[in-house]
Amino acid sequence: MNQLARRWKREWPLHFMVVPALIFLVLFSYIPMAGVLMAFQKYIPTKGLFGSPMVGLKHFKYLLDYPDIGRIVFNTLYIATMKIIAGLAVPITIAILLNELRQEWMKRAFQTMVYLPHFLSWVLLSGIIIDVLSPSTGIINQILSLFGAKPIFFLGDNKWFPYVMVITDVWKEFGFGTIIYLAALTNINPSLYEAAEIDGAGRWKQTLNVTLPGMMPIIVLMLTLNIGNVLNAGFDQIFNLYSPQVYESGDVIDTFVYRMGIEQAQYGFATAVGLLKSVVSFILISVSYVMAYRFANYRIF
Amino acid sequence: MKKSFGRRLFLGCNLVFLTLLSLMCLMPILHILSISFSSGSAASAGKVLLWPVEFTPAAYQNVFGKPEYLRAFWVTIQRVVLGTAISMFLTILTAYPLSKETHQFGMRTFYAWIFVFTILFNGGLIPWYMTIKAVGLIDSIWALVLPGAVQVFNIILLLNFYRNLPKELEESSRIDGAGHFTTLWKIYAPLSLPALATTGLFTIVWHWNSWFDGMILMNHPDHYPLQTFLQSIIIKMDLRFLKSQDIELMQKLSDRTSKAAQIFVAAFPILVIYPVLQRFFIKGIVMGSVKE
Numbered sequence: 090m091n092q093l094a095r096r097w098k099r100e101w102p103l104h105f106m107v108v109p110a111l112i113f114l115v116l117f118s119y120i121p122m123a124g125v126l127m128a129f130q131k132y133i134p135t136k137g138l139f140g141s142p143m144v145g146l147k148h149f150k151y152l153l154d155y156p157d158i159g160r161i162v163f164n165t166l167y168i169a170t171m172k173i174i175a176g177l178a179v180p181i182t183i184a185i186l187l188n189e190l191r192q193e194w195m196k197r198a199f200q201t202m203v204y205l206p207h208f209l210s211w212v213l214l215s216g217i218i219i220d221v222l223s224p225s226t227g228i229i230n231q232i233l234s235l236f237g238a239k240p241i242f243f244l245g246d247n248k249w250f251p252y253v254m255v256i257t258d259v260w261k262e263f264g265f266g267t268i269i270y271l272a273a274l275t276n277i278n279p280s281l282y283e284a285a286e287i288d289g290a291g292r293w294k295q296t297l298n299v300t301l302p303g304m305m306p307i308i309v310l311m312l313t314l315n316i317g318n319v320l321n322a323g324f325d326q327i328f329n330l331y332s333p334q335v336y337e338s339g340d341v342i343d344t345f346v347y348r349m350g351i352e353q354a355q356y357g358f359a360t361a362v363g364l365l366k367s368v369v370s371f372i373l374i375s376v377s378y379v380m381a382y383r384f385a386n387y388r389i390f
Numbered sequence: 391m392k393k394s395f396g397r398r399l400f401l402g403c404n405l406v407f408l409t410l411l412s413l414m415c416l417m418p419i420l421h422i423l424s425i426s427f428s429s430g431s432a433a434s435a436g437k438v439l440l441w442p443v444e445f446t447p448a449a450y451q452n453v454f455g456k457p458e459y460l461r462a463f464w465v466t467i468q469r470v471v472l473g474t475a476i477s478m479f480l481t482i483l484t485a486y487p488l489s490k491e492t493h494q495f496g497m498r499t500f501y502a503w504i505f506v507f508t509i510l511f512n513g514g515l516i517p518w519y520m521t522i523k524a525v526g527l528i529d530s531i532w533a534l535v536l537p538g539a540v541q542v543f544n545i546i547l548l549l550n551f552y553r554n555l556p557k558e559l560e561e562s563s564r565i566d567g568a569g570h571f572t573t574l575w576k577i578y579a580p581l582s583l584p585a586l587a588t589t590g591l592f593t594i595v596w597h598w599n600s601w602f603d604g605m606i607l608m609n610h611p612d613h614y615p616l617q618t619f620l621q622s623i624i625i626k627m628d629l630r631f632l633k634s635q636d637i638e639l640m641q642k643l644s645d646r647t648s649k650a651a652q653i654f655v656a657a658f659p660i661l662v663i664y665p666v667l668q669r670f671f672i673k674g675i676v677m678g679s680v681k682e
Contacts, residue, residue, distance in 0.1 A: 096496065102570040103487035103495045110484040110540045111504070117521065117537040118508040124517025138520075183411070186404055201665050202412035205419070208664045209657055210599030212617045216624040216653045217418045220425070226436045226646065228421060264415060268672055292397060325602065329625050350516040351606055363514025371511045 128361035148361035157340070164251070165341040168322040171255045173315045179259050180266030181308065185300060187267060188274045200271075203264030211261075215329035218257055219244065244330055247338035254330070254339065258323060269311070270304065277303035310385045317374030320366055342366050419657065426450070426650035433646040449651035459652065461612060462619035466598060469534040469615055473597045474590065476535060481544045481589055486574045488545065489552035505542050519606060533607040534600070534615060541596075544589040551585035552578055587670035591663070598660060616656055624649050 123138075128148060130141040152158060183203070190196045206214060221227050224240040234240065243249045281299045290298060324343035331339040342362065350359025381387040393401075420440050425433050429444035437443050453459055487495055488502050512518070518537075527533035555578065563573045579586070604618030614622065 100495055100497075103490065104497070106483045106487045106570070106574075107501050110480045110545075111501075113480070113536065113540045114504065114508055116525065117518070117540075118512065121513035121517040121521045122511065123513070124520055125513050127517060127520070134520075183408075186408060189401070189404055190408075197668075199408050199412050201668060203415050204664065204668070205415050205661070208595055208599075208660045209419075210601060210617050212599075212601045212621045212625065213653050213657050216620065216649060217422050219625070220646065220650070221418055221421065226434065228436075228439065231436055260414070272672075292400070329621065346515055351519070356516050356520075360514055360516045363516060367511055367514055374510050 125360060125364045125367075127357055128364045130357050132356040132360070134356070144357070148358045149365070151358060152362060152365070157336075157345075160337065161340050161342060161345050164338060165320055165322045165343075168251050168254050168327075168339075168341065169319045171251070172258050172323065173312075173318060175255055175259045176262060176266060177308065177312060177315070179263040181270050181304065183263060184267040184270035184274060185296060187271060188300075200264070200267070203267070205264070206261040207265035209261075211325035211329050214257070214261060215326070218253075218330065222253070245332065245334050247335055250331070250335040250339045254323065254327060257330075258326060270307065273304050273307040274300065306385055310381055310387055313377050313381045313384070314387075316377040316380075317370060319373065320370050419654075419661075422650045423654050426647055426654050428647060430647050433650075449647040450655070452648055453651045453655055458611075458619065459616075459655075462614050462616040465531065465534075465604075465613060466616040468531055469600075470594055470597045472531070473535045473538070474593045476539050477541055477544070477593045478586070478590055480540055481548055481593075482574070482579055482586070484540070485545050485548035485552055486570070486578060489549040505540075505545060508540075509542050522607060528607055529609050529613055531613075534597075534603055537603070538596075538600075541589070541593060544592060548582060548585050548589055551582050555581055584670050587667055591667045591671055594663070595660060620652060620656055624652065 126138060127141075129143055129145060130138075131144045131147075132138075132141045187196055187199060190199070222229055222243040224230055224242045224245075229243075230240040241249065243253050277300065281303070282295055285295045285299050320342060322341040322343070324341075324347070327339055327341055328344055328347065331344065343366075346359050346363045346366070349355045349362065378387075417440065421438070424440055424442045425438050426449050427442035427445055427447065428438045429446050429448075432438055432443035484505075488498060488505070490498050492498055522528065522533055522537055527536065559577055559581070560573055563577050568576065599617060600615070601617035601621045604613075604615045605621065608614055608618065611619070611622065
């Protein structure tokens with residue numbers, strides 16, 4: 090008891106500092122977690138969480154029979170996986186190319202330009218993308234028509250839509266992604282390059298045998314941490330760029346939850362879909378963090 | 391040492407490639423800027439590339455004369471100022487105890503997991519919305535500020551930064567009789583300027599760019615922040631905002647120039663601040679992710 094009191098006397102300011110943030114977390118993160126109870130209810134807003142009747146697994150059974158669900162899950166995984174792969178490959182390549190520049194100011198100037206889209210919201214970028222890709226006045230289709238091609242409705246055509254999502258997402262994020270790889274590149278021991286040069290390795294051989302192995306730990310780490318994202322196809326982007334005619338190729342879990350829950354007010358059903366997604370994501374993220382810890386000794390804090 | 395022909399060829403190609411790549415990132419924004427300064431007829435005829443055609447600031451006069459746009463802009467400024475102040479205060483305060491070792495702060499790991507768990511799992515959209523509604527924040531500026539006030543990633547970034555500061559600093563200030571609060575405000579906070587600039591920039595940009603919370607938490611369009619307002623008129627093309635005199639004006643201006651001007655005005659503050667803070671955030675990200 091005495092020991093506890095002494096410890097409290099020593100540590101109370103530290104507890105005190107955590108409390109404000111903790112209150113916010115309880116209110117806006119932990120209470121909503123308890124709200125997943127709605128997934129098992131016929132939720133009636135006037136009766137609230139405790140007064141609404143329980144319906145068991147009804148919403149989950151309904152989901153299994155929902156005609157479009159397979160397509161929605163496929164779209165989510167397809168778009169998200171392509172984004173993860175391209176989102177690794179492009180920044181790594183660009184970081185290596187940027188690192189070949191010997192003048193610091195040039196490196197920094199290029200970096201400043203390629204970061205730009207990262208800082209703009211998907212609302213603004215979607216406004217720009219809709220304008221640029223427009224089949225009638227868009228600049229891309231004007232250029233294509235110079236070569237005699239027919240105008241392509243990139244955002245209204247199921248053949249194009251998923252790839253437009255991947256390309257525009259990579260365009261927005263690759264510049265920012267190079268930061269972490271450039272930092273890894275500057276940490277590679279220069280004597281390794283000298284040794285390779287003495288052994289007669291050219292620049293290309295050096296890249297293959299020194300640069301890439303030197304970057305391997307960070308590449309593996311980023312890939313692992315991204316596993317948790319395979320259910321995140323990018324709500325902000327898709328919501329602002331899709332339309333009913335591309336639901337077939339572009340409707341994903343998050344947009345579906347939004348339409349069911351907010352637009353159609355099927356609260357219980359939308360919560361059930363969201364809960365399934367949260368649980369699967371939780372398992373994937375936990376596994377990826379454990380793997381990152383085991384293989385790369387990565388700790389979050 | 392003289393460079394070989396192949397090496398020089400590579401460096402030349404690399405420079406050309408990187409230049410094209412950077413232009414690809416800049417061009418869409420320059421294109422929009424040119425459209426916004428062009429005449430309505432030139433824009434709808436698709437004559438504008440990267441330079442204004444028949445230069446006119448009419449679209450901007452229209453934007454700044456629109457009370458809805460200015461009101462939304464004001465809501466955004468409020469949420470950026472309030473939101474960043476509250477978030478930064480909580481980040482600085484919370485990262486300090488969580489950066490302690492277990493022998494200094496017994497419950498550190500327990501608290502840390504409570505914070506980290508919220509990035510691993512969440513209740514989903516509907517329970518989140520229902521909670522905010524139950525708290526009574528719908529249609530209030532606080533709905534845009536309070537639910538996102540604790541930014542766990544920023545806390546982690548800052549606590550890793552604190553942990554890399556020399557231990558002797560804290561020890562000597564404790565020996566001088568300073569308590570935890572004094573140590574935090576007088577020693578830790580001033581020394582973490584790069585990390586604070588980074589997290590501050592991220593918070594400002596996050597608030598500036600947020601639109602989804604405004605869309606579902608504000609019932610009345612008068613309370614929309616700028617990005618939500620733009621989302622509703624540019625993407626959803628909500629006609630509630632169009633008045634008859636607007637439609638008349640449209641014929642002179644064209645929808646395209648007006649949209650372009652509104653997009654550019656909303657992007658402008660970001661274009662101004664991010665290059666200034668660039669050297670901070672690179673340092674902050676790299677140092678915040680390094681652990682001993």
